[in-house]
Amino acid sequence: MSKLILSVFIATSIDGFIAREDASLDWLETANSSVPEGEDCGFHAFFSSVDILVMGRNTYEKVLSFGEWPYREKPVIVLSSRALEIPPDLRKMVEHSSETPEKLYKRLSEKGLNRLYIDGGDTIRRFLEAGLIHDLTITVIPVIIGKGLSLFGGLKRDVSLKHISSKIYDFGFIQSSFQVIQ
Numbered sequence: 283m284s285k286l287i288l289s290v291f292i293a294t295s296i297d298g299f300i301a302r303e304d305a306s307l308d309w310l311e312t313a314n315s316s317v318p319e320g321e322d323c324g325f326h327a328f329f330s331s332v333d334i335l336v337m338g339r340n341t342y343e344k345v346l347s348f349g350e351w352p353y354r355e356k357p358v359i360v361l362s363s364r365a366l367e368i369p370p371d372l373r374k375m376v377e378h379s380s381e382t383p384e385k386l387y388k389r390l391s392e393k394g395l396n397r398l399y400i401d402g403g404d405t406i407r408r409f410l411e412a413g414l415i416h417d418l419t420i421t422v423i424p425v426i427i428g429k430g431l432s433l434f435g436g437l438k439r440d441v442s443l444k445h446i447s448s449k450i451y452d453f454g455f456i457q458s459s460f461q462v463i464q
C-alpha cells in the first residue's frame with residue numbers, strides 16, 4: 283500500500299498573508315483579474331490528484347459565503363471542534379470531523395487513499411506541527427497588504443524545506459513548490 287501524501291496548495295501576498303483580518307480575499311480577486319482566461323496556475327491538475335480536501339472551519343465558512351460550491355463532487359472533510367451546519371445539497375460531499383491531524387491521517391491511511399489537500403492557515407499549521415505535510419505549493423501574489431491572516435505566523439516549530447521548483451508567470455505570480463524535510 284502506498285503512503286498517504288498530504289499536500290498544501292495556497293496563495294499568499296508578498297508579506298505572507300492568506301486573507302485580510304476580516305477574512306476578505308479582495309486583493310486575491312483583484313490579482314486574479316489579471317490572469318489570462320484558461321490559466322489556473324496548475325490548480326486543476328493538483329485538485330484532480332487529490333482524493334479528499336481537508337479544510338478548517340473558517341475556510342469552509344468563507345467558501346460557503348461564495349454562494350456556489352466550487353469543489354463539485356470531491357469529498358471534503360471540515361475540521362471543527364464545534365457543531366457544523368452543512369447545507370442539505372452538500373451533505374453527500376461534506377463530512378464534519380474533530381479528529382486531531384494524527385487520528386485523521388491514521389484513519390484515512392487505512393482506507394488506502396493516496397493524497398489529501400490540506401487547506402486553511404490554522405489547519406495547515408496544525409498538520410505541519412504534527413509533521414504530516416509532505417509538500418507545499420505556494421503561489422505568491424505581487425501585492426503587499428500589510429496585515430491579515432498569516433499562513434505561517436505562530437508556527438510552533440521550525441519546518442525545513444527542500445525547494446523543488448519555481449515558476450514565474452508573465453502576469454507576475456511566482457509559484458514555488460517545496461517538499462518538507464521530515
Ligand SMILES: NC(=O)c1ccc[n+]([C@@H]2O[C@H](COP(=O)([O-])OP(=O)(O)OC[C@H]3O[C@@H](n4cnc5c(N)ncnc54)[C@H](OP(=O)(O)O)[C@@H]3O)[C@@H](O)[C@H]2O)c1
Binds near residue numbers: 292293300382403
Ligand atoms: N489565500 C488562499 O489561497 C486561501 C486558502 C484557504 C483559505 N484562505 C482564507 O484563510 C482564512 C481561513 O484560515 P484560518 O487560518 O482562519 O483557519 P482555518 O484553518 O480555515 O480554520 C481554523 C479552524 O478550524 C478548526 N480546526 C482546525 N483543525 C482542527 C482540528 N484538528 N480539530 C478541530 N477543529 C479544527 C478550528 O475551528 P473551531 O473553533 O470550530 O474548532 C479552527 O479555529 C479564510 O479567510 C480563507 O478564505 C485563503
